[in-house]
Amino acid sequence: xxxxELVIREYNKADLPAILKLYERCPAETPRFARDKDFVSxxxxxxxxxxxxxxxxxxxxxxxxxxxxxxxxEELTQGSIIELQAQDTQTLPGLVKTAxxxxxxxxxxxxxMAPPFDTRKVFKNWLMLQTGVMTVRLEAPLPFLxxxxxxxxxxxxxxxxxxxxxxxxxxxxxxxxxxxxETIQRDTLVxxxxxxxxxxxxxxxxxxxxxxxxxxxxTLKLRTRLTxxxxxxxxxxxxRLPQPWFIPLADGL
Amino acid sequence: MTSNxxxxxxxxxxxxxxxxxxxxxxxxxxxxxxxxxxxxxxxxYPEYPNFNDNDIVIIEDKGEIIGHRGLHxxxxxxxxxxxxxxxxxxDTAIHPHHRGSGLDRELHDTALQMAKTRGxxxxxxxxxxxxxxxxxxxxxxxxxxxxxxxxxxxxxPEKVMKAGLLHLIHRKxxxxxxxxxxxELYLTMGNIRLSLAELAGAKREDSxxxxxxxxxxxALPLLVNFRSWGRxxxxxxxxxxxITGKARVRTNAPGALAKLGIRxxxxxxxx
Numbered sequence: 001x002x003x004x005e006l007v008i009r010e011y012n013k014a015d016l017p018a019i020l021k022l023y024e025r026c027p028a029e030t031p032r033f034a035r036d037k038d039f040v041s042x043x044x045x046x047x048x049x050x051x052x053x054x055x056x057x058x059x060x061x062x063x064x065x066x067x068x069x070x071x072x073x074e075e076l077t078q079g080s081i082i083e084l085q086a087q088d089t090q091t092l093p094g095l096v097k098t099a100x101x102x103x104x105x106x107x108x109x110x111x112x113m114a115p116p117f118d119t120r121k122v123f124k125n126w127l128m129l130q131t132g133v134m135t136v137r138l139e140a141p142l143p144f145l146x147x148x149x150x151x152x153x154x155x156x157x158x159x160x161x162x163x164x165x166x167x168x169x170x171x172x173x174x175x176x177x178x179x180x181x182e183t184i185q186r187d188t189l190v191x192x193x194x195x196x197x198x199x200x201x202x203x204x205x206x207x208x209x210x211x212x213x214x215x216x217x218x219t220l221k222l223r224t225r226l227t228x229x230x231x232x233x234x235x236x237x238x239x240r241l242p243q244p245w246f247i248p249l250a251d252g253l
Numbered sequence: 254m255t256s257n258x259x260x261x262x263x264x265x266x267x268x269x270x271x272x273x274x275x276x277x278x279x280x281x282x283x284x285x286x287x288x289x290x291x292x293x294x295x296x297x298y299p300e301y302p303n304f305n306d307n308d309i310v311i312i313e314d315k316g317e318i319i320g321h322r323g324l325h326x327x328x329x330x331x332x333x334x335x336x337x338x339x340x341x342x343x344d345t346a347i348h349p350h351h352r353g354s355g356l357d358r359e360l361h362d363t364a365l366q367m368a369k370t371r372g373x374x375x376x377x378x379x380x381x382x383x384x385x386x387x388x389x390x391x392x393x394x395x396x397x398x399x400x401x402x403x404x405x406x407x408x409x410p411e412k413v414m415k416a417g418l419l420h421l422i423h424r425k426x427x428x429x430x431x432x433x434x435x436x437e438l439y440l441t442m443g444n445i446r447l448s449l450a451e452l453a454g455a456k457r458e459d460s461x462x463x464x465x466x467x468x469x470x471x472a473l474p475l476l477v478n479f480r481s482w483g484r485x486x487x488x489x490x491x492x493x494x495x496i497t498g499k500a501r502v503r504t505n506a507p508g509a510l511a512k513l514g515i516r517x518x519x520x521x522x523x524x
Contacts, residue, residue, distance in 0.1 A: 027333045034328040034336070038302035046296055074287050076416035100406065109409040109416075118401070126404035127473075130482075133382045135395040136375055139340070139365065143374035147337035201394045208398060241331060244399040252379055 006091065008098045011044065011053035011065070018062035019044075019055065019085075026087050029117065030245045035085075043067055043083050043250050051079070051106075054098050056091045064091040066099045067250065070106055079103030081113035082250040089122055096123070114249050134247065136208075138200035141167035142183050145174055148207060148239050150181040157238055161231070164190045166197040194228040206236050209243045264319065264356070266363060269298075269309030273318075277309070280318045284346035286423040297344075298323060307371070310364045312347075312356065319348040320356055322364045329375065340368035341377040345386065358389065382482070410470045411445035415452075417479060422453050429453045437462045437509040443470055462506035464513050472499035 011019075016037075023035040033039070047053050047067035056064030064086035070079050081099045086092045092115065103111045112129065115122075138144055145165060159178040164171060164186065171186040173193070189195050198206075202221045205211035213236040216222035217229065224232045269277070274291055281288035298304055303326055312320030323344040328336040342364060347357050365376050378395065380387035391397070407413050418440070422429050432438070432453035437460065440447045446465070451457055468476075472494055479487055494500035504510045 028330070031329055031331050033339075034330065036328075039327070042300065042302050045300070049292075049296070071293075073289065074416050074419050076412055104408065109407075109412040111406040111408070112403050114401070114403045123404055126406055128402035129405040130382075131403045132379045133387060134398045134400050135378050135380065135387065135390045136398050137365075137390070137393070137395040138374070139369045139376050140372075140374040143337050143372070147331045147335040147374070150335045151332045152334070201396060204396050208396065210396060244401050247400055249403065 005058070006063070006094055007057045008054055008064075008094050009057065011048075011055050015055050015062055015065075016041065016044070019065050022062050022065065022085060022087065026085065028246065030242045032245075033247070033251045046250075047082060052102055054095060054102075056086065056095050058091075063087045064095045066095040068099045068102055070103065070108060076110070077106075077108045079106065079108035079111040080249050081111070083248050084113060085116055089117070089119060092119060093122060112249060114247065116246050116248065132252070134245070134252075136204065138167070138204050141165065141170050141200060141203070142172050142185060144203075145172055146181060146183040148241075149174060149176065149235075151239075153238055154235070155179070155181065158231075158235060162190075162193055163232075163235070164193045164195045165203075166195065167203055168200050194224065194231065196222065196224045196228075196232055198222040207239060207241055209240055213237065265313045266360075267311055267313060268307045269311060270306070276318055277311070277321060280321060280348070281344060281346055284321075284348065286419075288344070301325060302327075307367070310360065310367070312360060314351075319351050320360050321346045322360050324364060324368055326368070326371070326373065337374040338372045339375040339377055340365070340371075340373035341379075342368075343379065357386075361389070361393075383484075407473055410473045411443045413473070414440075414442050414468070414476070415445065415447055417476070418447070418449075418452055421479070435513060436460070437464045437504075437506065438513060439463055439465045441465055441467045462504075462509040464502065464504040464506065464510050467501050467503060468494065469499045 020037060020040055023040065044053050044067060047069050051068035051070045053068070054066045055062050065083065066081050067083040068079060069082045070077065072078075079099075079102075081096065084092070084095065086095060096113065099113070100111055145167075155176060155178055158176045160176070162173060162175045164173045166189065171189060173184045173186050173190060175182040175184070198216065198221060202211065202216055206213050206216055206222070211221075213222060213233050217224075217233070222232075274294060278288070278291045278294050281294070298309060301308075308324045308326070310322045310324065311318055321344060322342055325341045325343070327339060327341070329339045330336040342361075345357065345360065347360070368376060376395075378386070378390055380390065422432060430453075432449045433455040434450070436448075436450045436455065436458045438449045440449055448457065476490060476494075479490060482490070491500075502510070
């Protein structure tokens, strides 16, 4: 049987559906901004206007994509691999090499990229650059709690539970069933229910792994009734979002 | 925004109106030194998926733009199954004559309140660590999210150094003032020699006196994160460069060097 070869070539419009399938097939392990048709097309158009787009193809299937943008600011010509997606680490070096060769041919002064997963071993000869800091604040607890808790793991472990969160001044009842999670805005706490009170900042800190729920309890940043402590701790442990977040350069505005 | 809103000092807050793109880009370039061209703005805003005019928040004073903030709405997938609407803000700019008046804070609060009413569950922002906007956001309930570093390959260290310096000098008024006075001070890397006073906007004056800081090209890994560090990390990296021999000082005018030594403290304090 002939060995399947990885081919890297320039993108053409017919590749778009296959690229969208690639994103569906390889969901991010950490939170990620939307990669639906509108956004992927937007990034491809942006890269095509400023640079180029490359796809990695194996056995006739698109297994990776790299979008390169070249910009000139204050006399500095910078090549950026603004979007890089691959189904495995083996596909990345070839894609990156093609993108780097493209940038070098265009006489860039520096090249930047943000890989979609931990690739420190693959790209050992690259410098590590701390570009900036991403900060986040919770604006509306209801949609956030719904998105955070409506996952199979939570539904399987906490089906039948009803928990009332008081986040800052908002009171939200979360009803978990095996089929879904319902969130209801309330005016007052629900008598007899499991009530959990915490500021929105503490909720984010716990969910993002910056504060342990136990420490939050001990320091009274998180309050609940004594008999519910183990359940609440387990809920927050299960809901914790994986870190760090691999955010492509295309998303850093 | 269905109607204009009146802010402090009777400034008006409103959304973007088609036809004012050039004014907005000129304003951003005034505030940022070099922000970019119209096509960049066009791609960042009107061409962005789901863009609507309310995504650009403008503060106006008697018909003149004195404040700008861009909002981007997009979904953040928290897991395979669920996502939340988020807003990311960027390109916040206040006219230099109106800085320090609290307008920035009012623009920030109002824009986020508007985003919340439009369904945003989370708000994101990107900063340089330690910057004024970073500190303000942390004070107002934002938390920092851990992100892996960006990978970089530097092809032309000299140009990267110059661009980094220009960026830093533009952001730090006190550093700019201190360097503008240091007409004897030059920075050399490879075949490029930069007059720091010229970079800071002063006119060239050739007195023949030169104090030259020569930086090896292999020092770049030590300097590459200079922009995103805090003051003490910056000072530490400069000391490390001298100690490790990756930077050295050469002069033909010891008197000028002594004078610069005193001014150097001013430069360090302004980093």
